[in-house]
Amino acid sequence: MSEGRKPKTEDQPWQPKIIAFLCTWCSYAGADLAGVSRIQYPPNIRVVRVPCSGRINPLFVLKCLQNGFDGVLISGCHPGDCHYISGNYVARRKFAILKTALEFVGVEPGRVQFSWVSAGEGEKFAEVVKKVTYDVQQLGPAKRLVKPR
Amino acid sequence: MASINEQLREQARKLLADKVVDLIIGYRKGSLPLRSTPYLVKTEEEAGSLIFDLTSSNNLAKYLPRVKTENRGSKIGIVCKGCDGRSVVQLIIEGQVKREDIVIIGVPCEGVVDTRKVRKKTGGEEVLRVSLPVLPGSGGREIMVEGRGFKITLDKEEVLCDVCLGCQHPNPPLYDLFIGRPREGSSARDEFKALEEFERLSSDERWRYFEHEASRCIRCYACRDACPLCYCEQCFVDETHPQWFGKGPDSSDTLIFHIVRALHTAGRCVSCGACVRACPVGINLNPLWVRIEKEVKERFGYTAGLSLEVTPPLATYDENDKQEFIL
Numbered sequence: 001m002s003e004g005r006k007p008k009t010e011d012q013p014w015q016p017k018i019i020a021f022l023c024t025w026c027s028y029a030g031a032d033l034a035g036v037s038r039i040q041y042p043p044n045i046r047v048v049r050v051p052c053s054g055r056i057n058p059l060f061v062l063k064c065l066q067n068g069f070d071g072v073l074i075s076g077c078h079p080g081d082c083h084y085i086s087g088n089y090v091a092r093r094k095f096a097i098l099k100t101a102l103e104f105v106g107v108e109p110g111r112v113q114f115s116w117v118s119a120g121e122g123e124k125f126a127e128v129v130k131k132v133t134y135d136v137q138q139l140g141p142a143k144r145l146v147k148p149r
Numbered sequence: 150m151a152s153i154n155e156q157l158r159e160q161a162r163k164l165l166a167d168k169v170v171d172l173i174i175g176y177r178k179g180s181l182p183l184r185s186t187p188y189l190v191k192t193e194e195e196a197g198s199l200i201f202d203l204t205s206s207n208n209l210a211k212y213l214p215r216v217k218t219e220n221r222g223s224k225i226g227i228v229c230k231g232c233d234g235r236s237v238v239q240l241i242i243e244g245q246v247k248r249e250d251i252v253i254i255g256v257p258c259e260g261v262v263d264t265r266k267v268r269k270k271t272g273g274e275e276v277l278r279v280s281l282p283v284l285p286g287s288g289g290r291e292i293m294v295e296g297r298g299f300k301i302t303l304d305k306e307e308v309l310c311d312v313c314l315g316c317q318h319p320n321p322p323l324y325d326l327f328i329g330r331p332r333e334g335s336s337a338r339d340e341f342k343a344l345e346e347f348e349r350l351s352s353d354e355r356w357r358y359f360e361h362e363a364s365r366c367i368r369c370y371a372c373r374d375a376c377p378l379c380y381c382e383q384c385f386v387d388e389t390h391p392q393w394f395g396k397g398p399d400s401s402d403t404l405i406f407h408i409v410r411a412l413h414t415a416g417r418c419v420s421c422g423a424c425v426r427a428c429p430v431g432i433n434l435n436p437l438w439v440r441i442e443k444e445v446k447e448r449f450g451y452t453a454g455l456s457l458e459v460t461p462p463l464a465t466y467d468e469n470d471k472q473e474f475i476l
Contacts, residue, residue, distance in 0.1 A: 058409065059393055059405075059409055063393070066405060079472070089467075090465075092470055092472055093466055096444070097412060098412060099474055103352070105359045106356025106360075108352065113476060114475045114476065115476035116475055145405065146401060
């Protein structure tokens with residue numbers, strides 16, 4: 001996906017840059033399925049493949065917001081499906097606190113989103129990406145926590 | 150009835166004489182008025198300087214892991230007000246100290262004075278002499294402050310730390326002996342009362358507040374160093390490989406430092422307020438800590454530092470945790 005991609009429509013001139021942390025056992029395969037099934041979804045996400053949603057340190061999210069991403073999507077396995085038994089359960093608690101903290105200091109709720117997408121849910125993956133892209137587009141470019149360059 | 154200081158000294162002497170403990174972590178009078186300083190007591194003679202009053206603000210649990218490492222094999226006594234006692238419980242749960250290695254000397258806490266509030270009351274004038282109500286339960290609420298050319302009487306409630314106003318646990322949850330009588334009842338105020346006001350602010354207003362506070366941060370890490378639960382040998386801010394984020398005074402970097410510290414202490418923080426009191430520039434990010442504490446309580450039904458039996462919420466999970474925020 002090239003960085004300099006032109007906006008497709010004139011009425012949506014600004015395209016957000018979104019980073020997606022995807023669990024390799026489910027959401028990453030879900031994204032792959034969406035691809036091979038030729039399901040269309042916005043090209044705004046940049047995927048980072050992680051071994052488990054439990055691998056995601058809240059600092060990753062903060063650092064992404066600080067360094068130019070307008071939105072962050074984190075996606076892992078449905079409860080009960082974790083390859084490592086409990087990685088997503090532990091992550092769920094961590095994310096709940098992270099989300100609370102971010103919203104409390106004033107980062108808009110739509111900027112950082114979480115989802116469960118299994119390897120068979122290509123359709124759902126596309127829907128999630130559409131929703132996140134739409135939400136971040138509505139919010140506009142990230143201004144909070146962003147480090148001036 | 151003997152004053153709390155006398156009782157404390159007597160008990161400390163006894164503990165040392167009977168070899169129940171080898172040393173005691175407590176407070177003695179500081180070199181400035183309204184300040185006390187942490188004090189490591191090793192002899193019966195030194196025990197004569199121990200005090201506990203409205204100025205005993207440091208969280209002594211901070212010293213426990215280090216004193217323990219430096220004095221291997223010795224048994225340590227520690228003077229604990231409510232929040233210190235809760236921090237000690239957390240340290241035991243997290244395996245930093247062993248229950249059998251420490252003797253907790255409980256004291257009934259009536260709150261500690263915020264010197265910044267006093268300074269505001271005196272119009273920035275230096276306080277040279279104070280007289281404090283004698284604990285415990287003397288009913289004394291008045292604090293007399295004297296300085297060059299002024300002498301005013303303050304009500305205790307006006308100058309107590311913010312965290313003390315909503316304190317629900319004035320006595321340590323766990324103790325081996327208690328000086329005086331455990332204080333009955335908790336503060337009349339709800340622990341999340343101050344937060345309510347803050348939560349009513351809009352997202353923009355809260356952002357302005359936090360950004361302003363963070364922009365004043367000079368990265369001295371006094372907050373971290375005063376926190377009894379920040380005991381990591383290498384803190385993420387000190388790491389250089391990888392260097393997680395910038396080291397300068399940029400407000401985005403400083404705010405991220407504080408947010409991550411809040412996340413690291415989530416479900417462990419006992420709201421002792423040591424970080425706020427330690428800050429040399431008077432940054433108050435306490436609302437963020439209290440907000441997280443509230444979320445932990447509502448979501449996971451956990452209050453830090455009350456029991457040795459419960460696993461801390463972020464070290465465990467429940468299959469039925471709420472997940473309304475996940476798509």
